[in-house]
Amino acid sequence: MPLHVWLPDSMEGPTPISALIHAATMVTAGIFMVARMSPLFEWSDTALAVVTVIGATTALFMAFLGVVQTDIKRVVAYSTLSQLGYMTVALGVSAYSAAIFHLMTHAFFKALLFLTAGSVIIAMHHEQDMRRMGGLRRYMPITYITTVIGALALAGIPPFAGFYSKDAIIEAVGKSHIGGHAYAYFAVVAGVFVTGLYTFRMLFMTFHGAERFRDAAPHGEHIHDEHAHGAADPRESPWVVTVPLILLAIPSIYSGWTYVQPMLFGNWFGASIDVRSQHAVMAELAAEWPGPVAFALHAVATPTLWLALAGIATAVYLYLVNPAMPAKIAARFSTLYTLLVNKYYLDAFNEWFVAGGSRWLGNFASKYGDRTIIDGWAVNGSAWLIGVTAKALRRIQSGYVYHYAFAMIVGVFGLLYWWGVR
Secondary structure, three states, X not given: OOOOOHHHHHHHOOHHHHHHHHHHHHHHHHHHHHHHOHHHHOOOHHHHHHHHHHHHHHHXXXXXXXXXXXXXXXXXXXXXXXXXXHHHHHHHOOOHHHHHXXXXXXXXHHHHHHHHHHHHHHHOOOOOEHHHOOOHHHOOHHHHHHHHHHHHHHHOOOOOHHHHHHHHHHHHHHHOOOOOHHHHHHHHHHHHHHHHHHHHHHHHHHHOOOOHHHOOOHHHOOOOHHHHHHHOOOOOOOHHHHHHHHHHXXXXXXXXXXXXXXXXXXXXXXXXXXXXXXXXXXXXXXXXXXXXXXXXXXXXXXXXXXXXXXXXXHHHHHHHHOOOHHHHHHHHOHHHHHHHHOHHHHHHHHHHHHHHHHHHHHHHHHHHHHHHHHHHHHHHHHHHHHHHHHHHHHOOOOOOHHHHHHHHHHHHHHHHHHHHHO
């Protein structure tokens, strides 16, 4: 935040591109850059504090937006932004290895969730509104099972990959003394609950409950006949879609406990990451590291696991037990709901200030810089000056010999006078 508004809009592209670029490469390039620039960031506690606060704000407030989205791909997109916030918090508290570790595990389960969303969209004949889905698990068992795996990894449930990387970040933030660490700790811990809520909200709205694709569209809209015919006959995607889901589900399960120790506490990164002694939170964690199995078992005694389970339980109640409750909550807290639906009005602000301001600046530069100064003063002005000068000089070009002789005599006397004065 607040430079995030492009990412959800870019979900309009093909889903495999979303999975490749937005889960594993482009959005994580900044995380890699800051980690590689650790020798520079380590010399400024202020810079680290700014990174920490920005990351914490992104992690929590982008998670809130995932709770109100109805487009299945936009839920995953705002999840990506929230998880980028977790990585950024890790960078801010000098837990660079934890940030890169979460970058790796997140790439697996987030690409998986993007592709499962794409599989659902194919089955629903390009419908992306989760309010027009439901009950798909019986038609798409492979997509459903792989989505459950990705959801558990994203929610941070042990022993899935996301648990190890996310909990390592939370533990590192808890041991940090960088400015803003208390706010960051609250944000990342609260974000665990919200992540469990919006992740399983997406799962339940898509795969559980009534088969809403057989009903009329919400808000009195009407689905086109050909759309209704296709959506009423969902089926599992072909193997070219389901095989990548299975291949991504496997590392979403095992990559956490397999690589947590060498990446966080081994010499995995060599000398490419530099941490000053007063910021060495990962060294403190290494001294207490019990091993991947014990770390997973220890989660039972930490608030993060119970918050994640509470988020999942809340989603179960709101979207399976009492599906009428979300609409009542939205009506009861209409101001907050409107704020979230409008994405904190940051998109509108960027459209007015950034995009509108850029257009105004471009029009100003075009009108006054290009047409007035360059075309008017420089180009046309130089032509006018040459014309005026030529018109004045034409008067001394009379064509009479005595005029030129007189001018030469005056010039000679002038030169003689100048030499005499010198």
